[in-house]
Amino acid sequence: MSMIIKTAQFIISSTGNENCPKTDLPEYAFIGRSNVGKSSLINMLTNRNGLARISSTPGKTRLINHFLINDEWYLVDLPGYGYAKISHKQKTDFQTIITDYISFRKNLTCLFVLLDSRLEPQKIDLRFITWLGTCEVPFALIFTKTDKISASLFEKNKKLCESVLLQTWEELPPVFKTSASKRLGREDILDYINEINRSLIEKH
Ligand code: GTP
């Protein structure tokens, strides 16, 4: 039986780790290029339109946004990387927000890396995933906007991405296929989170 989202509460927008909630609860964060669909996915997963702010203009999410789910775990909406239309200074600030969060957030349980399913593997995504390897943070891949391409093209891009990753990784991370507009992939991701949450409770 899949997880029911009873409550989804916006907690705080933070400029850095020091402002993030002090908590031991498991935390799942969403990262990826600007405009890839991070905020849309969070709304889809929680069934709350407007919980996370969405925009067709890239660079909408500029802070670390914490959402508390069922009073048991957190979803985190992060700023996108690779947004071109900002100053160098702003870019460095964004970068620091993201890398500090990923490197030092102790309760970060899994990082979901979102990839646009319409595109072949992008340098910036591959560079980011390679950097992740040095952080030892568990991660999973989520392909977004699959409503916008054919099933065959999706398979092609997914295989391409996996073969590139297998050049540097021994194993592939879990991979999810989603569409926020068609509400596709929701159960799979929530089941995955649920399973991890349960295994953490059993460890205690
Ligand atoms: P930043 O906060 O700017 O980094 O972007 P984001 O990754 O949070 O993307 P956001 O959720 O704001 O979505 C960007 C645009 O893509 C919006 O216009 C969304 O409506 C659209 N979008 C997101 N997910 C999907 C999807 O699954 N299918 C389609 N067709 N459009 C989507």
Ligand code: MG
């Ligand atoms: Mg966003």
